[in-house]
Amino acid sequence: MTEYESSAILVKYEPRKMEKYIKDIYGLRDNYLIGRVVTSVKTRNKGKYQNFGIEQLINPRTAESLSHYLTDALTTSVKALGIKEDLEKYENQTVIFQFEIQSENITPYKLVAGEVLSVKKDSVKPIDDLSDILSFINIEIDDLETSGILQKKSNNSFNVFLISELYSKLIRENLNKIKEEQDKRKTEILQMKKELRIDREHIEDSKARLQKTKLEVKLLTDELKNLGFNFSAVDEDNLTDCNILEKEILSIPDSESELLKQLQNQMYSRKKRLVYEKRILRQFYSALKTNELVILSGPSGTGKSSLVSVFAETIGAKKRIIPVQPSWTDKQDLLGFYNPLTKQYVSSPLLDVIIEAKENKEKYNDKADLFLVCLDELNLAQVEYYLADILSVRELEDEGIYLYSKYEYDQAIEEIRWYVQNSLKVGFEEWKNQKGIDSIKEMEYQQRYKNLTRFKPILYIPDNIRFIGTINVDGTTKPLSPKVIDRSFIIPLERQTKEEQEVQKIGVLPITADFFKVEVNSQDLHKQIEDGINKLSNILDNLNSNYNNRVKEHIIKYTKACYNLEKNPQIMLDEVILMKILPRINYLLDNYDDQIDEGENFRSKILEILTKESASYKMVDSMVKKSKETNVLSYWS
Numbered sequence: 001m002t003e004y005e006s007s008a009i010l011v012k013y014e015p016r017k018m019e020k021y022i023k024d025i026y027g028l029r030d031n032y033l034i035g036r037v038v039t040s041v042k043t044r045n046k047g048k049y050q051n052f053g054i055e056q057l058i059n060p061r062t063a064e065s066l067s068h069y070l071t072d073a074l075t076t077s078v079k080a081l082g083i084k085e086d087l088e089k090y091e092n093q094t095v096i097f098q099f100e101i102q103s104e105n106i107t108p109y110k111l112v113a114g115e116v117l118s119v120k121k122d123s124v125k126p127i128d129d130l131s132d133i134l135s136f137i138n139i140e141i142d143d144l145e146t147s148g149i150l151q152k153k154s155n156n157s158f159n160v161f162l163i164s165e166l167y168s169k170l171i172r173e174n175l176n177k178i179k180e181e182q183d184k185r186k187t188e189i190l191q192m193k194k195e196l197r198i199d200r201e202h203i204e205d206s207k208a209r210l211q212k213t214k215l216e217v218k219l220l221t222d223e224l225k226n227l228g229f230n231f232s233a234v235d236e237d238n239l240t241d242c243n244i245l246e247k248e249i250l251s252i253p254d255s256e257s258e259l260l261k262q263l264q265n266q267m268y269s270r271k272k273r274l275v276y277e278k279r280i281l282r283q284f285y286s287a288l289k290t291n292e293l294v295i296l297s298g299p300s301g302t303g304k305s306s307l308v309s310v311f312a313e314t315i316g317a318k319k320r321i322i323p324v325q326p327s328w329t330d331k332q333d334l335l336g337f338y339n340p341l342t343k344q345y346v347s348s349p350l351l352d353v354i355i356e357a358k359e360n361k362e363k364y365n366d367k368a369d370l371f372l373v374c375l376d377e378l379n380l381a382q383v384e385y386y387l388a389d390i391l392s393v394r395e396l397e398d399e400g401i402y403l404y405s406k407y408e409y410d411q412a413i414e415e416i417r418w419y420v421q422n423s424l425k426v427g428f429e430e431w432k433n434q435k436g437i438d439s440i441k442e443m444e445y446q447q448r449y450k451n452l453t454r455f456k457p458i459l460y461i462p463d464n465i466r467f468i469g470t471i472n473v474d475g476t477t478k479p480l481s482p483k484v485i486d487r488s489f490i491i492p493l494e495r496q497t498k499e500e501q502e503v504q505k506i507g508v509l510p511i512t513a514d515f516f517k518v519e520v521n522s523q524d525l526h527k528q529i530e531d532g533i534n535k536l537s538n539i540l541d542n543l544n545s546n547y548n549n550r551v552k553e554h555i556i557k558y559t560k561a562c563y564n565l566e567k568n569p570q571i572m573l574d575e576v577i578l579m580k581i582l583p584r585i586n587y588l589l590d591n592y593d594d595q596i597d598e599g600e601n602f603r604s605k606i607l608e609i610l611t612k613e614s615a616s617y618k619m620v621d622s623m624v625k626k627s628k629e630t631n632v633l634s635y636w637s
Contacts, residue, residue: 082119298493338404378469464513
């Protein structure tokens with residue numbers, strides 16, 4: 001007797017154990033099976049009767065035939081017996097059903113004959129494809145334990161369903177769902193387009209109202225300017241670039257000392273916690289008032305460019321940072337050039353801001369905005385090459401820079417006039433003011449005319465613009481020439497670590513360009529300052545670095561500009577020596593005796609007029625120490 005046969009006998013009177021035993025043999029997780037309904041005629045007691053059953057049984061989860069698990073102790077076929085009422089109508093059809101085991105069915109004969117299973121009443125359902133099976137046993141396709149899908153091969157055999165039968169049905173169902181979703185989305189898109197059209201109408205309406213508001217703001221700011229307020233950042237063409245609207249307007253203190261303190265605290269609180277000593281801000285503020293070139297010198301990261309940016313934001317000035325390129329060699333790199341082929345001027349960022357400042361000055365006169373132009377990395381190129389024209393004309397009154405030939409300008413204007421009068425048959429003055437353009441060629445002439453009238457051959461620099469440069473002293477930069485140093489205030493910057501008081505209210509101190517002016521005469525130089533500088537005259541002669549009348553004029557301007565900020569002549573003397581005298585020194589020492597004599601003599605002379613705590617003495621002391629290594633006594637070592 002085999003293992004299966006003996007096991008069946010042991011449990012033959014216990015249906016529950018027999019059911020578990022059957023499931024274990026055939027790998028069934030539940031009592032669902034698939035098969036084909038068959039009938040047979042049997043003779044018993046000399047009589048014939050019809051026998052109904054289900055053969056070719058298959059596990060619906062694995063698509064495997066139950067005969068796969070049979071041993072030679074059992075018959076090669078297994079079937080489930082049922083009653084006529086359940087099976088007759090499905091004869092030769094594929095069905096799914098539930099089996100059960102009744103105690104009277106458990107006999108060794110029936111086990112061996114494969115007839116131990118009974119069809120549970122009312123559980124038979126016909127099937128055509130896999131979806132019927134999944135629906136009947138209430139499982140998902142992922143729960144199937146086979147890569148094969150049950151297929152009906154013919155009326156008399158049953159293997160696995162073609163997978164295409166399932167997916168074709170699923171695809172049809174999904175396509176229907178997708179079509180429904182598409183129809184829904186189309187409806188939504190149509191609604192969105194309708195709403196978008198409405199939104200566009202609202203936008204156009206808002207634009208019209210914005211233009212009206214801009215005009216109202218312009219009229220209001222003009223009126224406030226007439227009352228003495230400065231709304232420098234309010235630009236009727238670009239309200240988003242408006243410091244005044246973003247920040248609260250602060251009252252300007254009566255004293256310049258208090259103003260400088262407010263500037264220091266506002267700059268510290270406004271951005272990146274920038275710290276600048278009061279001495280640095282005083283030098284920068286006063287040097288701007290002289291209307292000379294201001295050069296901020298120091299290692300990278302000391303806040304040179306940031307000083308310009310945050311200072312401008314704090315006082316409501318307009319700023320433009322222009323990076324200098326190493327390839328710059330003449331004024332065309334800085335101010336643009338005239339193109340004789342197109343007969344138009346090709347502008348540059350600096351020229352644009354100069355013209356903007358000029359228009360602002362013409363419009364607001366003594367209430368004009370202050371414009372700060374920063375040439376970043378000033379000495380990446382040779383400064384006196386590309387900046388020569390600007391340095392020269394700033395010393396002369398009513399002098400301009402020639403951008404291109406006035407004759408070329410007159411010829412270009414005359415050509416436009418001829419075209420208008422002879423081709424368009426209208427008066428030149430009438431044409432200049434008309435808005436409509438009838439052809440591309442007329443538009444070209446209109447553009448040329450606007451270009452030439454904006455960029456005229458002679459450029460006059462208005463007095464509401466200040467030029468600032470930043471320099472790094474290293475091997476990648478060009479040295480400053482005496483011409484540039486003579487015409488500049490050079491302010492050395494170091495890394496600042498001291499923190500300042502943070503203000504509760506960040507705002508704008510509305511200072512106009514007229515505030516940055518100073519009137520001087522030759523008598524304005526303090527006697528103690530003049531005497532101190534004169535004491536250095538002989539030693540400066542020995543170093544080929546004595547100052548000239550231009551430097552003296554700059555010193556007078558500076559001391560007058562900062563008089564209300566610092567009345568101590570000793571401190572002002574220290575600052576003008578540091579900014580105007582020491583940068584001129586670049587002397588080659590011939591031998592060791594020169595190092596001892598000239599260097600030590602210069603340091604001693606400085607100590608006669610200033611203290612060891614002064615910035616000028618500290619700079620000279622550093623110059624003397626470095627000269628022993630380089631044989632050059634130089635501010636720029």
